[in-house]
Amino acid sequence: MRRHGVLLVLLPFLVYSEYLATAAPLNYSETISGDLPNLNPLPIFAFGVGLNTISGRLGSDLSGTDFDSFAFVVPVGMRLIASRVEMNDVQGDITHAFWRLHSGSAAYITGPLLAAYDPPSPGIAELKAPLNPGLYNISNLGFGVFTTGSIASTANYVFTFTLAPEPSAFVLAATSLFAISLFADAARYKSPHSYGRQVSRHGARLARRRTIEVFPSAGGPPRKP
Numbered sequence: 001m002r003r004h005g006v007l008l009v010l011l012p013f014l015v016y017s018e019y020l021a022t023a024a025p026l027n028y029s030e031t032i033s034g035d036l037p038n039l040n041p042l043p044i045f046a047f048g049v050g051l052n053t054i055s056g057r058l059g060s061d062l063s064g065t066d067f068d069s070f071a072f073v074v075p076v077g078m079r080l081i082a083s084r085v086e087m088n089d090v091q092g093d094i095t096h097a098f099w100r101l102h103s104g105s106a107a108y109i110t111g112p113l114l115a116a117y118d119p120p121s122p123g124i125a126e127l128k129a130p131l132n133p134g135l136y137n138i139s140n141l142g143f144g145v146f147t148t149g150s151i152a153s154t155a156n157y158v159f160t161f162t163l164a165p166e167p168s169a170f171v172l173a174a175t176s177l178f179a180i181s182l183f184a185d186a187a188r189y190k191s192p193h194s195y196g197r198q199v200s201r202h203g204a205r206l207a208r209r210r211t212i213e214v215f216p217s218a219g220g221p222p223r224k225p
Contacts, residue, residue: 023048023075025163030056036068040108042137045072047080052161058143059094059154066154071106071137074163082162083127087119092153094121095144101128102137109139121155133166 025048030036036043036056045054056068074080087097096118105111114136119125138159145153 023078025050026052026054028054030068035066036070038067038069038140042069042071042106042108042139044106044135045070047072047074047078047161047163049078049163049165052163054159054161055157057090057154057156058097058140059091059152060145061091061152061154067140067142068157069108069137069139071135072161073135074131074133076133077166078133078163079166080129080131080161081164082129083131083160084124085117085119085127085157085159086124087121087155087157089121090154090156092150093146094153094155095146096120096123097143097155097157098141100139100141102139103131104135106135106137108137109141111137119157127159127161 023046026045028045036054045052054070058066058068060066085099087094099117099119100109100113101115101117102109102111103114115128117125117127143155
């Protein structure tokens with residue numbers, strides 16, 4: 001029974017720890033994994049604990065105009081605690097980009113608007129944090145270009161999202177560890193069943209001794225012939 005109790009206490013903590021271990025941070029690069037879309041359907045990225053990154057390039061050149069948008073999920077048991085986007089010019093002179101953060105939807109510019117971000121290039125913009133578990137989309141509405149006579153105007157960007165376990169996860173871990181310590185202390189003492197068996201055996205020995213003492217012959221202890 002004691003072993004079963006330990007397993008029941010440990011099970012939620014072990015399952016959650018295993019989930020966190022397998023939820024690795026995302027590292028998405030357009031150069032390696034392909035260009036992000038302008039419109040729907042948007043890719044949905046599942047983030048993990050730690051630093052998640054999404055990097056790519058937007059702008060315009062002879063091949064056309066490139067806007068990059070995506071959706072992401074903050075998993076249950078985690079919180080987004082910090083995020084930002086950094087931009088740097090590659091060709092021409094892009095002055096800034098227009099991104100919008102929406103919640104509750106994976107569709108382009110759909111869902112309640114949480115924040116608007118217009119990072120300069122080059123420059124950095126801090127994104128809204130913290131974010132609770134849920135579905136979000138970051139939609140690119142466009143970018144500004146300073147006319148320099150260049151045919152192409154492009155810029156690289158890097159989004160970073162830092163996730164951490166929710167405070168409730170630490171409470172779960174602390175509760176589990178406290179329960180484990182209680183079971184460990186209890187294991188130092190003998191179980192009631194073992195104690196009962198020892199008392200029974202001790203009582204049986206006393207009963208045997210009483211049997212010898214209580215029922216002597218009338219003339220005293222029996223004599224050897």
